[in-house]
Amino acid sequence: MQFPDSIAHLIQFDYPLAQHLWLGIGGPARYYAEPTSRSELIELVRWASQEGVPVRVLGGGSNLIARESGVDGLVISMAAGPLCELSTDANRLTAGGGAKLSHVVTHAVSAALAGLEHLLGIPGTVGGALVSNAGAGGRDIGSVTEKIEILSRDGSVKSIGSDEAQFSHRRSDLGGDVILSATFRLEKSDLESLTKRMQKLWIIRNSSQLPGVSKIAMPFVDPGGVTTQRLLADIGLAGTREGGVSLSAEQPNLLVATETATSNDCLRLIERVRQQVLLQTGIDLQSNLQIW
Ligand SMILES: Cc1cc2nc3c(=O)[nH]c(=O)nc-3n(C[C@H](O)[C@H](O)[C@H](O)COP(=O)(O)OP(=O)(O)OC[C@H]3O[C@@H](n4cnc5c(N)ncnc54)[C@H](O)[C@@H]3O)c2cc1C
Missing domain, CATH: 3.30.465.10 (Uridine Diphospho-n-acetylenolpyruvylglucosamine Reductase; domain 3)
Structure with a gap:
């Protein structure tokens, strides 16, 4: 892959994304860049478009799950001051x-x-x-x-x-x-x-914060008429566990990951909970999280 001189210094390869994600898990990005100006950002996006490389934008990483297999494309961080x-x-x-x-x-x-x-x-x-x-x-x-x-x-x-x-x-x-x-x-x-x-x-x-818990995500959108927290507590799904992740026992609308958690655990838990809710209430919970 050829990179123009103006952006070559920005690009990192097989860059571990987990450190930037609230859940603290997931695989690497094939290419990762943190542009320091708007013009660098524009150049990166133009280059990716010309080369047919998919682009993903990383904000605060609070609403994302990255699969263990990683992201096959360019992840651009928006963290630099000028952005x-x-x-x-x-x-x-x-x-x-x-x-x-x-x-x-x-x-x-x-x-x-x-x-x-x-x-x-x-x-x-x-x-x-x-x-x-x-x-x-x-x-x-x-x-x-x-x-x-x-x-x-x-x-x-x-x-x-x-x-x-x-x-x-x-x-x-x-x-x-x-x-x-x-x-x-x-x-x-x-x-x-x-x-x-x-x-x-x-x-x-x-x-309403969970004290001492850092690896966390909000997996579902409130369905309307009832909060996800109430719904999941009422049907007994608080604390449901799958591998290294579980729904919080106190606030089941939050998914909490342990040190051994994987993205697959998260995806399996989300799907299991969704199926249970659908079965027991007829409500089809929608995912809040973006999956990379
Ligand atoms: C503990 C906790 C509490 C939460 N509470 C709430 C709540 O009360 N209400 C609520 O609505 N949400 C809540 N959320 C969800 C989350 O915080 C929001 O959705 C948040 O705004 C996501 O922003 P982010 O920068 O972290 O996005 P990221 O997780 O970085 O990205 C999410 C998506 O946005 C895209 N994106 C990010 N930045 C850009 C950009 N500049 N241009 C284009 N695309 C971009 C990404 O590509 C990705 O698809 C909560 C999450 C957690 C973990």
Whole structure:
């Protein structure tokens, strides 16, 4: 494989992805790059397109399972500073696709802009959150998104409105391309009351964290009408185990991996739970996780 001089230094081979994924498991990426600027990112995507190499974008790695066999393509990390920049203009906030949600929320609140606080405590980045239309407390990121800047696989950059992103419950039409940035339309608010609201939301969110657990994922989308946590607890699936992974006994909507866990264990557990729920309730739980 030939790499142009301008990007050759960025590419790493058979790169272990597990270290970047919340579950901490999974195989290597054939090619991996962490571009340090927008122009490097664009060049990488253009090169991959010309060479027919599939591209995958890595955000915070909180919603991903990588198979043990690894990813046969180029994985691009959005972690570099220039891809995570934040700025505000009147009641609008623009965030790079790699910006952490926690940074976006605190930036908005410190600028007295309301509308993103409900995302507080959700792990991940702007790009990942837009792909899954992440949300909590009945509000999702799509509801405040005005426009999204997209890098297409041919290397062209365009801006689309939120209607084109087709946001629905934990879904969007985004994901085939690279999300470079997004602009959110927020509401001017009183700084003191907004800060208090954020602190309150933070306390509520923190009280639902699993103490001492680090390798974790949220495998299912709430089906509507009932939370996955309630549903799985009610039908006795809390604590269900498959190899090195199990549903949390306290919060069965969370999947917890041990040191011996494999991606196959995760996939088997998810499928077993899905089948059980379907059998016992007729509800077909949808996966929240992207599988690479
Ligand atoms: C403990 C825990 C709690 C959670 N709580 C919630 C919750 O309350 N509500 C909720 O909605 N979700 C929740 N999630 C799920 C998850 O945090 C969100 O979906 C999150 O926004 C994913 O972002 P990420 O950057 O980690 O995405 P990643 O896991 O890195 O990627 C997920 C998908 O997005 C794509 N992607 C990422 N960045 C880009 C980009 N810039 N351009 C194009 N595609 C991109 C990836 O290619 C992949 O397909 C939770 C997860 C965990 C582990």
